[in-house]
Amino acid sequence: MEIKDQLHRTLSISTTPKRIISLVPSQTELLFDLGLEDSIVGLTKFCVHPYHLKQTKKIVGGTKNIKIEKIKELNPDIILCNKEENTKEIVALCEEVAPVHVSDIFTISDALELIHQYGILFSCRTDAQKIIQKIQFKLNDFQEYVKDIQPQKVAYFIWRNPWMVAGNNTFINHLLSLNKFVNIYENKERYPEVELKKIRLEGDPDLVFLSSEPYPFKEEHAFEIGRCTHHAKTVYVDGEMFSWYGSRLMKAFDYFKKLHQRII
Structure with a gap:
């Protein structure tokens, strides 16, 4: 074969x-x-x-x-x-x-x-x-669920020291888009290093997502980011749901529904 x-x-x-x-x-x-x-x-x-x-x-x-x-x-x-x-x-x-x-x-x-x-x-x-x-x-059910949801700008952090985010041409960015989350770093390389002090200039996100993997973000990191944003809400998210692309997807869309309910 x-x-x-x-x-x-x-x-x-x-x-x-x-x-x-x-x-x-x-x-x-x-x-x-x-x-x-x-x-x-x-x-x-x-x-x-x-x-x-x-x-x-x-x-x-x-x-x-x-x-x-x-x-x-x-x-x-x-x-x-x-x-x-x-x-x-x-x-x-x-x-x-x-x-x-x-x-x-x-x-x-x-x-x-x-x-x-x-x-x-x-x-x-x-x-x-x-x-x-x-x-x-x-997926079809979720697309119906989000069709009337208004887009929100988001920064999806995956690492600290240096600060790194999910950028363009990544599975994470694809799932953010399906959720109607507009990635403020989607025009950059796949996993760019970023400067917190420039986050408002980069796009001033409505939401800051701190992924559960690969970096173990804590409250002090959320506070550190929050001081540099204008009005962004910081949300801890399950990194597996955004980056695991196998059978985990059978669970991901139910998780995304709950995530939207959390951030309303």
Whole structure:
């Protein structure tokens, strides 16, 4: 079987992979929801959903720092990566061990395409289609929900020291747009460093979102940002709902509804 990944690279697979290593947390969760728990042999220390997998599977490092010898010992049939989460060097190392599928996600359509590809790759087309249909249903319902909501300007912070935000050409920005949140940094690079003292000049947001990942923001950080804004409301948001693009999307749109109710 030949299948293209999302970088349009062709993978030649002789049989359905039975030993899978996932180097991407959201993709690990997707594998589980596709009924492939028994096929997962390795994952990263950041693969926290479902939580019990970290106790039952081998941890092969992080998303940016893998333990290649541990990966070799697991004798995988395939390794799953992501262009943003994993480096070119990691992909190249993994390709010396087994075929590597690389995802590249910017939109909901990209996420649905990945689920479809996994359905083919792992011979679980029916389960994949069920997840796709549920996400599409939730998305259609949410689009109806937000159609009369007035847009609000937002800054979505992901890091401190240096301060960093989600910018253009990111899955986060795509989901912000679906929510009718206008990202004041959407014309900048993907994850730009920003100066707090210039936030009003950059767009004077109505809302400042502090993501739960990858940085653990606290009250003092919200206060620090708040001193530099004009009138912005600071809101702590679930980073997984804005950045995990697999089966987590089945839950994301219900979360977004609740978020809108919080900020009214």
